Amino acid sequence: MRILLLGKNGQVGWELQRALSPLGELIALDRHEGGDLADSAALVATVQRHAPQLIVNAAAYTAVDKAESEPAAAQQINATAPGLLAVEAARLGALLLHYSTDYVFDGSGDQPRDETAATAPLSVYGASKLAGEDAIRASGCRHLILRTSWVYAARGGNFAKTMLRLAGEREQLKVIADQIGAPTGADLLADLGAHMARATLADAGLSGTYHAVAAGHTSWHAYACHVIESARARGLPLRVAADQVLPIPTSDYPTPARRPLNSRLSTAKLQAAFGLRLPDWQTGVDRMLAEIL
Secondary structure, X not given: OEEEEEOOOOHHHHHHHHHHHHHOEEEEEOHHXXXXXXXXXXXXXXXXXXXXXXXXXXXXXXXXXXXHOOHHHHHHHHHHHHHHHHHHHHHHOOEEEEEEEHHHOOOXXXXXXOOOOOOOOOOHHHHHHHHHHHHHHHHOOEEEEEEEOOEEOOOOOOHHHHXXXXXXXXXXXXXXXXXXXXXXEHHHXXXXXXXXXXXXXXXXXXXXXXXXXXXXXXXXHHHHHHHHHHHHHOOOOOOOOHXXXXXXXXXXXXXXXXXXXXXXXXXXXXXXXXXXXXOEHHHHHHHHHHHHO
């Protein structure tokens, strides 16, 4: 089987290079190698040249705040390009694996949303990702759309690394406490994608949209406290005192793009369809901390 992976150097793409390699011949590209989602003609030509049985799109426009002033770029990369990939997948009879986001929802309420919940994005980024989902579904291709949230990886920048840096520089931190979600590792998303793609290639009835996040939920504030306490327990010198990581509301930290307050996603459909178990968010975060500390 030939697999075409786009976005190979992103956090999820990097892990997908590992997770997908046992499944077949892996062609992993970044935007400088014919995998530029901003160049529609070159992207289509790349797919047609390689004629894969599995297309995996791990590339996206993820600058949430910048998207508010660059809506055309976000639309091209997050909506138009996935739609073109889906059309090519349908033509080839290939499976398309695509990653989406909790930002397709408005973040109201306090319960986990399932895949049938009404979408209502609050931002240009969220709207562009939803448009990409819709284009994939409209193409009629076999597909897996995995919505996730709060993605991190040991490689590259992440929230935990930022908190540790600030905790080493400052005596007090203020962290948002009213946004709730599940920190989800890029390694977990890559492994889920590979397992699910293999199963869906064998059973087209599994095609569809799924929520893919680690189990449990937390706030950014509690997440920061977990990271800082873990680092302190490992002997990392930190200036901030344990009682000086202060919770604040989202309203105290305005940003160009609105964030959903409730990013809880139900993974019951994924677990039942594929017989997989989602580990607690703390498990993945602790493993990532063990790698970076």
